[in-house]
Amino acid sequence: MSDLIRLKSVSHYYGNQCTLREIDFSVADGEFVCILGPSGCGKSTLLNILAGFLTPSSGQIILSARNDDVVGHDIKVVMQNAHLFPWLTVHRNVEFGLRMRGDAKETRDARVMELLHLVGLSGVESKYPAQLSGGMQQRVAIARALAPDPSILLMDEPFGALDAQLRRRMQAELVQIRAVTGKTIIFVTHDIVESVLLADRIVVLTTAPGQIKKIVSVDLEHPRERNRGVYDWVFELEQLL
Numbered sequence: 481m482s483d484l485i486r487l488k489s490v491s492h493y494y495g496n497q498c499t500l501r502e503i504d505f506s507v508a509d510g511e512f513v514c515i516l517g518p519s520g521c522g523k524s525t526l527l528n529i530l531a532g533f534l535t536p537s538s539g540q541i542i543l544s545a546r547n548d549d550v551v552g553h554d555i556k557v558v559m560q561n562a563h564l565f566p567w568l569t570v571h572r573n574v575e576f577g578l579r580m581r582g583d584a585k586e587t588r589d590a591r592v593m594e595l596l597h598l599v600g601l602s603g604v605e606s607k608y609p610a611q612l613s614g615g616m617q618q619r620v621a622i623a624r625a626l627a628p629d630p631s632i633l634l635m636d637e638p639f640g641a642l643d644a645q646l647r648r649r650m651q652a653e654l655v656q657i658r659a660v661t662g663k664t665i666i667f668v669t670h671d672i673v674e675s676v677l678l679a680d681r682i683v684v685l686t687t688a689p690g691q692i693k694k695i696v697s698v699d700l701e702h703p704r705e706r707n708r709g710v711y712d713w714v715f716e717l718e719q720l721l
């Protein structure tokens with residue numbers, strides 16, 4: 481697998497406060513990488529840098545061996561809250577990016593149906609976000625992010641606002657979505673169990689300023705259950721955090 485994105489010695493300061501120090505790692509095409517670390521260690525800052533919303537104070541981000549100024553174009557983000565357009569129906573929300581780039585109506589309609597099916601939401605296309613539960617809204621946000629078929633999906637604690645049971649279901653569904661789409665996913669979380677259930681590799685950050693403590697490969701089959709295999713990894717990661 482080739483590297484889709486590579487960070488080279490990325491550091492970030494807010495004023496004179498160092499938030500991230502010399503972050504180096506690569507993500508391969510099709511890989512699911514979790515960025516795991518305690519609150520305040522700079523995970524969201526790192527994700528915002530990857531998304532192109534923030535310019536790092538120093539270092540480089542190289543996307544598919546191209547110039548670093550392409551960052552942001554082919555990357556979609558899902559945040560902790562769905563941030564849907566409240567005045568648009570589910571259908572309109574999901575097709576937003578497709579409309580912006582001028583796809584034909586038939587193409588958009590087919591893609592919206594396909595995506596709503598993928599996220600388990602067929603039949604709600606004419607509802608408005610306020611009529612949906614938090615979990616459903618987050619599914620719409622995932623469908624909207626996937627619609628333009630980005631190379632990379634960035635997720636910042638996307639299930640953090642959901643209750644424990646729903647969160648588990650969404651984790652399982654995300655594993656499924658990933659299997660079907662083959663997307664490259666970079667997923668931020670402070671939840672050790674979540675990272676072990678989802679990731680091919682986990683980038684473990686230290687407390688602020690975030691530095692890489694260790695990068696581990698989780699070689700467990702999917703679907704992963706909360707069993708001995710998973711908890712062995714959880715125990716190992718707890719020793720690091």
Ligand code: ADP
Pocket residue numbers: 494499517518519520521522523524525526688
């Ligand atoms: P995490 O997502 O891991 O909880 P953040 O990246 O949100 O961490 O924040 C890392 C540190 O940077 C925290 O101390 C936070 O207060 C600080 N910080 C985040 N955003 C800003 C900002 N826009 N201006 C100044 N400080 C910030």
Ligand code: MG
Pocket residue numbers: 523524525636
């Ligand atoms: Mg955060």
